[in-house]
Amino acid sequence: MSVSRRGRPAGPTGPVIGRALRLLDAFDAERRELTLSDLARRAGMPLSTTHRLMQELCAWGAVERGTDGLYRIGLRLWELGSLAPRGPGLREAALPFLEDLSRITRENVQLAVREGAEVVFVERIASSDAVPVLTRVGDRFALTATGVGLVLLAHAPVEVQEELLNGPIVRYTAKTVTDPAQLRRMLADVRSNGFSISDRQVTMDALSVGAPIRDRQGEVVAAVSLVVRHGSTTSHALARLVRTSAQAISRALSV
Structure with a gap:
């Protein structure tokens, strides 16, 4: 059973950070692997914008892209979360x-x-x-x-x-x-x-x-x-x- 997600980030940090967080928020317990199209649809963003931001998130390690083309949450986020x-x-x-x-x-x-x-x-x-x-x-x-x-x-x-x-x-x-x-x-x-x-x-x-x-x-x-x-x-x-x-x-x- 899926549960409600947190509110979408907004404010003075700017739209780029907000959109990146919306992409990360697209993943949940039932959707651990997503295509680029799935991410764009769930985040409500154009495919081109989604592709650009996912490249940046991959480079930082927040997400990983498998040989099957599916995106997954990356180990860098797990490492960061362990500090909570x-x-x-x-x-x-x-x-x-x-x-x-x-x-x-x-x-x-x-x-x-x-x-x-x-x-x-x-x-x-x-x-x-x-x-x-x-x-x-x-x-x-x-x-x-x-x-x-x-x-x-x-x-x-x-x-x-x-x-x-x-x-x-x-x-x-x-x-x-x-x-x-x-x-x-x-x-x-x-x-x-x-x-x-x-x-x-x-x-x-x-x-x-x-x-x-x-x-x-x-x-x-x-x-x-x-x-x-x-x-x-x-x-x-x-x-x-x-x-x-x-x-x-x-x-x-x-x-």
Whole structure:
């Protein structure tokens, strides 16, 4: 399932940079390889302009062009992205605890951060027997539906909460909560209980329980969750494991 992309860049940096970013934004989890025509169409630009800009992006290493003529995201962007403090730094601190949680449960373990009005998944570990999930590392998803998303939304600034609760809320299944009043009560419960419950809100066979990860100032900077097959266990049994892992990751970030 594809998810909404960020807003298109604009402003005093000029149209060339903006158009180059639009070309990079044409790639997503479902479209990792694109032809020049595909890029031009998805970015809404003339083919000649697309060709010129893609040559420059290839020269810098932001994209690569294979022998089949298809364009792909280049390693230079991956190298640059590895410098983001909320990505690899958080992942490195959290990974030992995520792996422990995965070994204990043999279920899906997810680590995510909030960017604007969306969840960004930083890490995911799953055993071969775990329930299938829609998310992958680097994917974006609605804050209102997933276990990690509900945690991050519950601790987001009030203006972010109001923007999402007053706008259209994405429905994934018949169980997805789209009523703003009910969501407000759920977010209050997350803050009070210290964990979230997403019961069949994303797929009808999955239950997710999330917990907040805090920095040394006590601010919520990320969330961890377990995603299991619905009916296999209770949410409160999962909550103890998830909260313990979240607290351990929080301590590691504070060192």
